[in-house]
Amino acid sequence: GAVVSQHPSWVICKSGTSVKIECRSLDFQATTMFWYRQFPKQSLMLMATSNEGSKATYEQGVEKDKFLINHASLTLSTLTVTSAHPEDSSFYICSVRSQGGLGTDTQYFGPGTRLTVL
Amino acid sequence: KQEVTQIPAALSVPEGENLVLNCSFTDSAIYNLQWFRQDPGKGLTSLLLIQSSQREQTSGRLNASLDKSSGRSTLYIAASQPGDSATYLCAVKEETSGSRLTFGEGTQLTVNP
Numbered sequence: 267g268a269v270v271s272q273h274p275s276w277v278i279c280k281s282g283t284s285v286k287i288e289c290r291s292l293d294f295q296a297t298t299m300f301w302y303r304q305f306p307k308q309s310l311m312l313m314a315t316s317n318e319g320s321k322a323t324y325e326q327g328v329e330k331d332k333f334l335i336n337h338a339s340l341t342l343s344t345l346t347v348t349s350a351h352p353e354d355s356s357f358y359i360c361s362v363r364s365q366g367g368l369g370t371d372t373q374y375f376g377p378g379t380r381l382t383v384l
Numbered sequence: 385k386q387e388v389t390q391i392p393a394a395l396s397v398p399e400g401e402n403l404v405l406n407c408s409f410t411d412s413a414i415y416n417l418q419w420f421r422q423d424p425g426k427g428l429t430s431l432l433l434i435q436s437s438q439r440e441q442t443s444g445r446l447n448a449s450l451d452k453s454s455g456r457s458t459l460y461i462a463a464s465q466p467g468d469s470a471t472y473l474c475a476v477k478e479e480t481s482g483s484r485l486t487f488g489e490g491t492q493l494t495v496n497p
Contacts, residue, residue, distance in 0.1 A: 270427075272427075298483065300483070300485075307489075308489060309473060309487040309488060309489040309490055310428075310473070310475075310485075310487045311487075312484060312485070315483075315484075357425075359427055359428070361428075363483050371415070371416075371477070371483055372430070372433065373483065373485060374430070375420075375427045375428040375429075375430075376427050377426055377427040378425070378426060378427045380425065
């Protein structure tokens with residue numbers, strides 16, 4: 267499967283600051299990446315679909331001006347949490363979409379980034 | 385709207401026991417179903433993927449079954465080990481949702497030595 271990295275693995279910031287999280291596909295070119303958020307003891311919720319060279323598609327209820335997504339290359343997507351507040355504290359996970367032979371369509375997940383906003 | 389439910393939410397078993405994790409989904413028009421493992425504070429590791437046309441998939445001590453018409457899947461773990469302790473998530477990919485995955489809330493498994 268594909269190798270996906272995220273940086274940083276954890277970050278602590280003050281309320282009101284902005285934080286950028288990187289998601290990299292290390293061994294293949296990904297035109298589509300996904301960003302998920304996971305609160306403690308809860309499942310993953312899709313935030314947005316990141317498409318290389320075009321605007322991201324956000325899920326209902328996710329503020330696009332607060333969660334800025336940039337997918338400028340086939341190996342890198344970034345999520346910027348702007349003016350972060352304590353309620354934004356969560357585990358953010360990205361995935362890359364791999365479409366292989368025989369119609370397979372798989373997502374490979376990164377290790378996640380733990381964001382804590384004080 | 386697709387909803388995925390996993391039962392039980394938590395499970396604690398002694399080492400060596402065989403166990404079954406359950407996953408149900410409300411809309412049977414799925415493309416595939418996937419089981420993942422998540423260790424605390426970590427990302428997801430894919431365990432098994434079952435296409436909608438398949439009934440089961442096996443990998444080592446793991447066996448996943450799919451009954452699409454009834455909206456159910458089970459993950460069977462044989463001869464459980466302490467290293468199997470983790471949260472197990474199932475996710476479905478719908479036929480009409482592109483690559484979108486809908487996740488259940490997971491079953492937290494603890495295997496006691």
